[in-house]
Amino acid sequence: MISVQGISKRFRLYRSPADRLKEILLRRPFHTDFQALDDVSFELSPGQSLGVIGPNGAGKSTLLRILAGALLPDRGTVRATGGGRICLLSIGIGMDPNESGLRNIDLSGLVLGMTPAEIAAKRQAIIDFTELGDFIHEPVRSYSSGMALRLGFAVAIHADPACFIIDEAMAVGDAHFQQKCLHRIRAFRANGGSLILVSHDLNSIKLLTDRALMLHRGKVVEQGDPETVTAAYNLLIARLAEGDPRIQLEQREVQRHRSKSYGDFAARITRAAVVDAQTGASVISAGSQARIDLDVAVDRAIPGATIGILIRDRFGQDIFGTNTHHLGRQVDLEAGKSYRASFPVRLDLGVGMYTLTVAIHTADTHLTDCHHWFDNIAGFEIAGTTGTYFIGLVRLAPDFTLTESTGSTA
């Protein structure tokens, strides 16, 4: 079991390392503080897995490096009861770039606490797992990041750690190797190994962990089942994005492209968004209940108006579109008023980035009487899956039967 109690870590930022010596000699501060971690506590039982998420700079990597023993906390303790190794797998850490892959196996193995006999016994299995072939004799600096990751993962998992920490690393591997790693991680957990996974990929957090915690500015702001925590993360990201000057600039950019937004403007769509019905964030799990909201400002009265929505994928391909006419809803817009139009919908879409296009017109298409057509007014992301797992663009709801065939079929 791993018990982390009240860990705090403050980095003192110096303009140059020599300032630290000046500080000791002159007894006067020469630094600015950065609180990377603030009173972080959690426990992890054998076989359990924990996901750690948070925006950039939240303190995730600092936490992992403290767990691995590479950094020392200012306060708090990390206790691994029952002994056992804690292995950290992170891109660009632990390998000697000038050494061959084979020598790095020996070195990493010893550093991780394996005995020479243990390494000798497992060397072939490690080499086989990496699938590096003859590249194993080449220096690691000539490896691609994916190859270096394969080597690091292979050594670490064969060291039989009590706890395996993975920092963003899995994203580098190709699909085949990811599958292989996932398989191996499941076996590792089945044997009672604990896992700590740091990732921005909410899918793998949901897939691989029993519990998650979210860090923000060094503090644990949410802890619980992965579903709840990833939803909270999406909300946090959405809030951060609102204050992000870059995002606003993109919106102004859209305004400038009048060609994307046209019509007689009898009614105008001032804002639109696709949001999770619960969190209000624009990152949504597949199969979640969501809402497509449009704010409409009416100039001239339009009795019998039609409000339409269209979802496109990142290639600009139409994925789904409909309007109030086809839905059989009557929409009467009065002059001088503002409305909020809402389409509650369950988004059974595949994982990826999408855009929303909206329109106000009359009758069934915008070709007759177009009041306002706004291309790509908003974007949203489908990340992670709720409910039955699926691949592809849409979730169909197939049934399944199995009957024994009679007669000759082959």
Add this chain to the structure above:
Amino acid sequence: MTPALLVHLTRRDLTDRFSGSALGGLWAFIQPLVMVFIFTVIFSQIMSARIPGSGSPFAYGMYLMSGMLPWVAFSNTCLRCSNLFSERKAMIQQGRIALASLPLVVVASECFTFFVTTTIMLVIMASTDGLPGWPLVAVIPVLIAQQILAYGLGLLLATFTVFLADLREIASIFFQLLFWFTPIVYFTSVVPAAVQPLVMANPASIFVESYHAIYVTHTWPDLMPVLITAGLGVAVTAFALWVLRRLERDVRDFL
């Protein structure tokens, strides 16, 4: 650090510094031997330096070698430690490596080089003026005492260099100066009286004179200088460990 890791790192330290070169690890031994050869030729032949009271043409060469080899072990240990922590950054970030154990690799590797070069020297001695006999055993405690001191100084250098990279260059100049304040190339007897206390206060002089006793006069070295070296080594090491404990968090943060 487990003994297996120490052995592994030491072996690689010996072979890898010269990886890619045809002669490989031989270079570790060629360098000090060439240095001894040059000094022998220049001083004993051209400047006709002679050991007072000895007629042997080889005596000066032996004197030089017997001081030079332990000096090389000592100064190399200290200087090579100066860049140690940033060199081993990858390993330090991977797991629970005690920082204080890293200089042991340099100490072990330099001791090994010392034993090989000493063996070569003994072969030369055996074929010229003869071996020192039993006092040869005293080389072990003298070497241990000297390397404890080197470890302490090396650890201090390694720690402070993280904060001030200039220390590496400063140390390298300092050890060049120290070399000439140590009776390796010259004899204590030729040192002007004014400089004499400076030379004798140098800790390197103390242990180098022990080697001279063993190899040149074939006598047991005095116990006191060995104890002084060891005592100084233990004190410096204790101080270095204390400094490291105070600064370890910063060292790891800066890497």
